[in-house]
Amino acid sequence: MAEVLYQRASRMPRHSLYSLSVSSLGKLNEEDPPPQRSPLEKLTIEMCQDEQTIKELVVGRRIGFYKVRGEIGSGTFSRVKMAFHALTKDKVAIKVLDKTRLDVKAQKLLSRETSCMEALQHANIVRLYEVVESHSRLYLVLEYAGGGDLHTQICSEGRLSETEAKLTFAQVLSAIKHMHDRNIIHRDLKAENVLYACNGCVKVADFGFSTRVTNGNDMLDTFCGSPHYAAPELFKDKCYMGPPVDVWAMGVLLLFMVTGTMPFRSDTMGKLKLAIIQGAYTLPEWVSEPCQRLICGILKRIPEERYAVDQMVGCDWLLPVEYPWTGITAVPLSPLHLADAEPSELNDEEKEVKASLEELGVTMEHIRQNQGKGSHSPISGLYNIILHRTQKRRGTETVPVVRGLVRDQKRESLRAYRGLIHSSKLCVVQ
Numbered sequence: 001m002a003e004v005l006y007q008r009a010s011r012m013p014r015h016s017l018y019s020l021s022v023s024s025l026g027k028l029n030e031e032d033p034p035p036q037r038s039p040l041e042k043l044t045i046e047m048c049q050d051e052q053t054i055k056e057l058v059v060g061r062r063i064g065f066y067k068v069r070g071e072i073g074s075g076t077f078s079r080v081k082m083a084f085h086a087l088t089k090d091k092v093a094i095k096v097l098d099k100t101r102l103d104v105k106a107q108k109l110l111s112r113e114t115s116c117m118e119a120l121q122h123a124n125i126v127r128l129y130e131v132v133e134s135h136s137r138l139y140l141v142l143e144y145a146g147g148g149d150l151h152t153q154i155c156s157e158g159r160l161s162e163t164e165a166k167l168t169f170a171q172v173l174s175a176i177k178h179m180h181d182r183n184i185i186h187r188d189l190k191a192e193n194v195l196y197a198c199n200g201c202v203k204v205a206d207f208g209f210s211t212r213v214t215n216g217n218d219m220l221d222t223f224c225g226s227p228h229y230a231a232p233e234l235f236k237d238k239c240y241m242g243p244p245v246d247v248w249a250m251g252v253l254l255l256f257m258v259t260g261t262m263p264f265r266s267d268t269m270g271k272l273k274l275a276i277i278q279g280a281y282t283l284p285e286w287v288s289e290p291c292q293r294l295i296c297g298i299l300k301r302i303p304e305e306r307y308a309v310d311q312m313v314g315c316d317w318l319l320p321v322e323y324p325w326t327g328i329t330a331v332p333l334s335p336l337h338l339a340d341a342e343p344s345e346l347n348d349e350e351k352e353v354k355a356s357l358e359e360l361g362v363t364m365e366h367i368r369q370n371q372g373k374g375s376h377s378p379i380s381g382l383y384n385i386i387l388h389r390t391q392k393r394r395g396t397e398t399v400p401v402v403r404g405l406v407r408d409q410k411r412e413s414l415r416a417y418r419g420l421i422h423s424s425k426l427c428v429v430q
Contacts, residue, residue: 038361124175130381147196159260171202185242189249244303251298290317
């Protein structure tokens, strides 16, 4: 039985290097006292020698350093499982992709997905911790957001109050701004891909259609995402710019949040396409004027006339939102800098991460051997999980708050000036 398990174990998900092997631990003399093993060494020995652990790896109840605890979702080419790291006990979500079902186009999209996620570190974007690969499957180990998705919440509980919508939309906008500042386009923004973490923080997820451009004016030609959130230019068989497509989807998302209904809906794809191209939708009168102005500024049929992200950030409706963080300083995905830097060169956060790694048995030699592997390494996965946990403990992921209306002298002066030049005794142009 053991021989069969070891033969089957050769087909298990494996990394390029576990950084430890049984042979590297040395032979034991029967008279010597048992050595003190670090948690990492114990786990490595289990994965190489323990029959039960090997069986779990073979049947998929373990994936690398992660213990799988059940399926939480599925897609066209993937399934999502909940798991936790065997050393840190942190919960993660693992996106499982069957490589045998991926054609060349799908493989290219997958490569873009991992590349884009590796470039993003933001409080409102789901983190990629690690990539594990076997001969037939690819596993993306992601941050676990256990609070459900926005679409399910609205369908089960109804539309959001404007305060709730304001907080949710502001966080999505912050995430999209972070992406666009790094020339990354999401292309599949929808309520199903807006998740809630257990602390209420909003997380934009699913970068399966994301792509990187040289600048915001680069033209794209692939129809991506859900038709209900698709911008008019996507139906015209022409090239399109990426940022305005994400902006349009945000307008659809915002209207869905405050009304509980989709702006464009039909019983056939042809009618839906026509409705979107015409840009005809209705806004209930009970939606506040600032929110209506924002939606109308976003859902413009001509891409160049749509609000830019920076305009949305500074709009009246979002003015009272105060973010408790100023952003996350980008940190390398590889922990190599921890091994090469002098102690005096590390900040408090880095020192805390390094100490946590050492406590689990990760030596600086392990980190140096990890060089060049990016997220395709268990050492990188362990580092990214501990780094993210440390950042959260230091307050980088807290839900923003809505204060009383903030007085902005420049904004009020500009509004008064506009009132003067657009008003008369007979009419006022709003």
